[in-house]
Amino acid sequence: MAVDLGGTNFRVCSVTLLGNSNFKIAQEKTQIPRDLMVGTSKKLFSFMAQQIKNFVETHHSDHFTESSEHRLQLGFTFSFPVDQKAVNKGYLIRWTKGFDIKDAVGQDVCELLQNEIDALEIPVRVAALVNDTVGTLMARSYESPGKHGALIGAIFGTGTNGAYVENLDKLTKMTAPGNTFGEYDKSTGEMVVNTEWGNFDKGMNVLPDTEFDRQLDRDSVNPGIQMFEKRVSGMFLGEILRLTVLKLKNEAGMFSTSNVKENAPLFEQWGVDTSVLSDIEGDKSEDLSQVRQVAEEKLGVSEITLDEARALKILVHAIGKRSARLSAVPIAAIILATGKLSPAETTTKPTHQRRQSLIEKATTAFQSLILGNPPAADTAPAGPATDDEPIDVGVDGSVVEFYPGFEEYLREALREVNEVGNLGEKRVRIGIAKDGSGVGAALIALVATKAALMAGMKKGDL
Numbered sequence: 500m501a502v503d504l505g506g507t508n509f510r511v512c513s514v515t516l517l518g519n520s521n522f523k524i525a526q527e528k529t530q531i532p533r534d535l536m537v538g539t540s541k542k543l544f545s546f547m548a549q550q551i552k553n554f555v556e557t558h559h560s561d562h563f564t565e566s567s568e569h570r571l572q573l574g575f576t577f578s579f580p581v582d583q584k585a586v587n588k589g590y591l592i593r594w595t596k597g598f599d600i601k602d603a604v605g606q607d608v609c610e611l612l613q614n615e616i617d618a619l620e621i622p623v624r625v626a627a628l629v630n631d632t633v634g635t636l637m638a639r640s641y642e643s644p645g646k647h648g649a650l651i652g653a654i655f656g657t658g659t660n661g662a663y664v665e666n667l668d669k670l671t672k673m674t675a676p677g678n679t680f681g682e683y684d685k686s687t688g689e690m691v692v693n694t695e696w697g698n699f700d701k702g703m704n705v706l707p708d709t710e711f712d713r714q715l716d717r718d719s720v721n722p723g724i725q726m727f728e729k730r731v732s733g734m735f736l737g738e739i740l741r742l743t744v745l746k747l748k749n750e751a752g753m754f755s756t757s758n759v760k761e762n763a764p765l766f767e768q769w770g771v772d773t774s775v776l777s778d779i780e781g782d783k784s785e786d787l788s789q790v791r792q793v794a795e796e797k798l799g800v801s802e803i804t805l806d807e808a809r810a811l812k813i814l815v816h817a818i819g820k821r822s823a824r825l826s827a828v829p830i831a832a833i834i835l836a837t838g839k840l841s842p843a844e845t846t847t848k849p850t851h852q853r854r855q856s857l858i859e860k861a862t863t864a865f866q867s868l869i870l871g872n873p874p875a876a877d878t879a880p881a882g883p884a885t886d887d888e889p890i891d892v893g894v895d896g897s898v899v900e901f902y903p904g905f906e907e908y909l910r911e912a913l914r915e916v917n918e919v920g921n922l923g924e925k926r927v928r929i930g931i932a933k934d935g936s937g938v939g940a941a942l943i944a945l946v947a948t949k950a951a952l953m954a955g956m957k958k959g960d961l
C-alpha cells in the first residue's frame with residue numbers, strides 16, 4: 500500500500516505487481532482541506548488515517564478479519580524535507596508549499612501517522628518513509644524498459660524537487676568520522692540522493708527575479724527559502740500571473756472596459772490556480788475564446804477585449820516557459836555532475852567537492868540559459884558515452900503532465916546548456932512515471948518489508 504501527501508492532494512493506493520513492468524493499482528484521491536495545512540499535526544494526521552481507513556474498508560475489507568496474517572505494509576510518501584534516520588523514521592525539518600504546522604516540526608512523521616492509524620485500529624504498518632522524487636525514480640525504473648534503471652526522479656507538481664542515483668564511494672558523508680548513520684546496505688555500490696533542489700540558489704545569485712517574484716515571496720509563509728521552487732512549480736505560477744495581471748489592471752488600465760467582480764479570484768492571494776495557465780496557453784483559437792472564458796470563470800473578469808486576451812496569453816507564456824526552462828537546469832546539472840555524458844570527469848572527488856560541483860554545474864547551466872552565454876553548437880562534443888542506453892528521467896506532477904509544451908521547452912533549454920548540447924540532449928529520455936509516487940512508495944514498502952524479514956523481524960510483528 501502507499502499514501503502520498505503531495506501538497507495539494509492526498510492519495511491512498513494499493514499496488515499489485517504483475518511483472519514485466521506491469522502493475523495494477525487501486526486508488527482514491529482527496530484534496531487536502533486548506534485549514535489542515537496550517538492547523539495542528541493531530542488534525543492533519545488523523546485526517547490521513549481516516550482516509551486510509553475508508554480505503555482499506557472499500558478495497559481490502561478482508562484485512563479487517565482476524566484471520567489476516569499480517570498488516571498491510573504501507574509506503575508513506577511525504578514530500579517535505581525530513582532528516583531520515585531509518586527506512587521508516589524521519590524527522591520533519593521544515594514545511595514547504597504553503598504548509599505551516601508548527602508542532603510537527605522536529606517530529607517523526609511515521610510515528611505521527613502510525614499513532615493515528617493505531618487509534619482507528621486499522622491493520623496497516625508504516626513500513627517506509629518515501630520522498631515523492633525517490634518514489635518516482637523507483638516507479639520509473641520499474642516501468643521503463645532498458646538495461647539501467649532511471650537516473651533521475653523529478654517532480655513538477657505543487658512543488659519541485661529531484662532525486663538521483665549516486666555512487667556510494669562519492670558520498671563521503673556516510674563514512675566521515677563521527678557520523679551517526681549506523682548500518683546501511685552497501686551491496687549495490689549506489690545510493691539515491693534527494694537533492695531538495697526546490698531550495699536551490701536561495702541566495703539569489705543566478706535566479707531570475709522580478710518584482711512579482713519578490714512580492715510573492717514576501718507574502719508567503721516561508722520568505723527567503725525555496726526560491727527556485729517559487730519560480731517553477733504549480734503552487735506559485737498562478738500567483739505570479741495574478742500579481743502581474745493585478746498590476747496591469749491597477750496601473751495600466753487593463754480591464755477598464757470589462758466587468759470585474761468585486762470578490763474576483765484576481766483579488767485573492769493564491770486565488771488563481773496554475774491550471775489557468777495551462778488553459779490559456781492551450782488556446783490556439785483565433786478569437787481566443789477559451790482565454791476569455793477562463794478569464795470570466797477563473798479570474799472573475801468578463802467581457803475582456805481581444806487585446807487583453809492576447810496580453811494574458813503573452814504573460815502566461817512567459818511565466819510557463821520560464822518555469823519549464825528553469826526545470827532543465829537541475830536535470831542538466833545532475834547529468835553533468837554524475838558524468839553520464841563524459842565518464843572521465845567523475846573520478847574520485849570527495850562528496851563536499853562533488854556537491855559543490857553539482858551546484859557549480861547548475862550555476863553554469865543557469866548562466867548558459869539566462870545570462871546569454873552562447874548556446875552550445877549543434878555539434879558540441881558530448882564526450883564519450885558509457886553505452887548507447889538512454890539517460891532516463893522519470894517525471895511526475897500536474898505541471899509537467901498538463902502544461903502544454905512543458906517538456907518541449909525544457910528540452911529546448913537542455914540543448915542550450917553548454918556541454919549537454921544537442922548530442923547529449925538526444926540521449927535524455929524523459930517519461931511520465933504515471934502514478935509514480937504511489938507505485939514507487941509501494942515498491943519501497945515491499946523492499947523494506949523484505950529487508951526487515953531478512954534482518955530477523957518476525958512475520959507476526961509486521
Ligand code: ADP
Nearest residue numbers: 505506507508656657733734773777896897901
Ligand atoms: P501534488 O503536488 O499534490 O502531488 P499534483 O502533481 O497534481 O499534486 O500538482 C498539483 C499542482 O499542480 C497544483 O499546484 C495545481 O495548481 C497544479 N495544477 C493542477 N492542474 C494543472 C494543470 N492542468 N496545469 C498546470 N498545473 C496544474
Ligand code: MG
Nearest residue numbers: 505631656936
Ligand atoms: Mg505528487
